[in-house]
Amino acid sequence: MSEADTRLRILDAAEALFVDSGFESASLRLITAKAGVNLAAVNYHFGSKDALIHEVFRRRLSWLNDQRLRELDRLETEATGKPLKPSQILQAFFGVALKMAADQDNGGSGFMRLLGRTYTQPSEFTRRFLAEEYAAAVGRFKEALFLALPEVPREEILWRFHFMLGAMSYAISGADALNIVDKDSVDDSNTEALYERLMSFLLGGLRAPLPNLPAQAEKVTGRKSVRKTDRNNLAAESVAVQLT
Amino acid sequence: MSEADTRLRILDAAEALFVDSGFESASLRLITAKAGVNLAAVNYHFGSKDALIHEVFRRRLSWLNDQRLRELDRLETEATGKPLKPSQILQAFFGVALKMAADQDNGGSGFMRLLGRTYTQPSEFTRRFLAEEYAAAVGRFKEALFLALPEVPREEILWRFHFMLGAMSYAISGADALNIVDKDSVDDSNTEALYERLMSFLLGGLRAPLPNLPAQAEKVTGRKSVRKTDRNNLAAESVAVQLT
DNA sequence: GTCTATATCGGGATAGAC
DNA sequence: GTCTATCCCGATATAGAC
Numbered sequence A, B: 001m002s003e004a005d006t007r008l009r010i011l012d013a014a015e016a017l018f019v020d021s022g023f024e025s026a027s028l029r030l031i032t033a034k035a036g037v038n039l040a041a042v043n044y045h046f047g048s049k050d051a052l053i054h055e056v057f058r059r060r061l062s063w064l065n066d067q068r069l070r071e072l073d074r075l076e077t078e079a080t081g082k083p084l085k086p087s088q089i090l091q092a093f094f095g096v097a098l099k100m101a102a103d104q105d106n107g108g109s110g111f112m113r114l115l116g117r118t119y120t121q122p123s124e125f126t127r128r129f130l131a132e133e134y135a136a137a138v139g140r141f142k143e144a145l146f147l148a149l150p151e152v153p154r155e156e157i158l159w160r161f162h163f164m165l166g167a168m169s170y171a172i173s174g175a176d177a178l179n180i181v182d183k184d185s186v187d188d189s190n191t192e193a194l195y196e197r198l199m200s201f202l203l204g205g206l207r208a209p210l211p212n213l214p215a216q217a218e219k220v221t222g223r224k225s226v227r228k229t230d231r232n233n234l235a236a237e238s239v240a241v242q243l244t
Numbered sequence C: 001g002t003c004t005a006t007a008t009c010g011g012g013a014t015a016g017a018c
Numbered sequence D: 001g002t003c004t005a006t007c008c009c010g011a012t013a014t015a016g017a018c
Helices: A003-025 A028-035 A041-046 A049-079 A086-102 A108-119 A124-148 A154-181 A191-206 A225-242 B003-025 B028-035 B041-046 B049-079 B086-102 B108-119 B124-148 B154-181 B191-206 B226-242
Strands: none
Touching (some): A003 A028, A003 A041, A049 A124, A108 B154, A124 B154, A154 B154, B003 B028, B049 B086, B049 B124, B154 B191
């Protein structure tokens, strides 16, 4: 077996086991057995289990974020200087992720589910490299959303982006998780339908009227916080109408 | 130390450690040390680590779902037979959860974060008792939503409910997770503001225009699937306008 | 009910032969 | 590069004294 082969087999086996039972219960013994390689091969090729985990994420995330940025580039080129529509930005970010989740060659829904879970797990170790891998792509998408929604406070956009990530995570977890809520009558085999469902939900949330924030102290400077609520209400009117 | 005391100390310590580092890394040694009790006490009081995990969820979930149903009862009594507004239903389900997340006496945000994560983890063990604990409450809320949104296909409502759970989960994970996306400038200390932000996002998503579902084979019978798309489009118009 | 001590297992990592 | 054998640790669970 060639070196590259062994590496790949380990990565694939590890990913599958992480998805099914988490980082801890997937022991090196299980991983190497599933991969059909020797136990010691993991330490030889990756150095440690942690490094293996890191690499499992790195290879998928760098591909995913590449695709996302490529799609964003394409849309921005087409738009010739005009700001993108929110729906286009969401399509580039979430649509590409859903497409990856539907593609067996790139880890299928398994990896995306793993990613969604890991995202809310506050382990310093996973947090650090997720931030690294995400930084570049997220920065671009943030800016695109700020441009597309100039009247919406930036903090509000960030929170809604965060909420959208949560919805996507559960969407990809699919009927498996939904069946906790309702044992019957839901079908997630149709990825096209899931995409349409999720996109209209996300767009609805993103362009919802702005919340009535309670007056509060500003974070850094001491500007009059009363104004803030007013400004949000004003923006709410226009936002609910203007977008698509 | 009284028996009840020991039980409680173990439950609290276990919950806190599960939140911080998951079920597997929280060993009985860590749990009992943090609780200030003897290692053997866990097996004496709960029988096994799995049973302890189960009990950690049961005590919080039964309280949470009690509160949710109480609030739903109250709203339905007030409404005297008329269907509730979607916003009221969301308030009873998600608002109560956020309130619990903000209340240190009931586990604070810790437990809710743990719950959100566990929800997407496909372990048979956790899945089974989550379904048990949720069944009653979710059934009532489903029915309330069906009544409140008679023109929206039931399957669509279930998916949107699922998406909303995802958004809530991430909302409660809070700035810790958001900072993966953006290292600065976000503040989650204000739970009132978080509540308002999340509610307007959820409502926007719930009442979004219905998706354009691709034609597909019906699930059980072979009724003409073309009609389905048309029906959804029709409904979309009314739904986007009618709700609040 | 609570303790100490221990049985038993499975984990990650590594040394050293091939 | 890959293997076997093994070290060392920490996990759950339990037996038996108090």
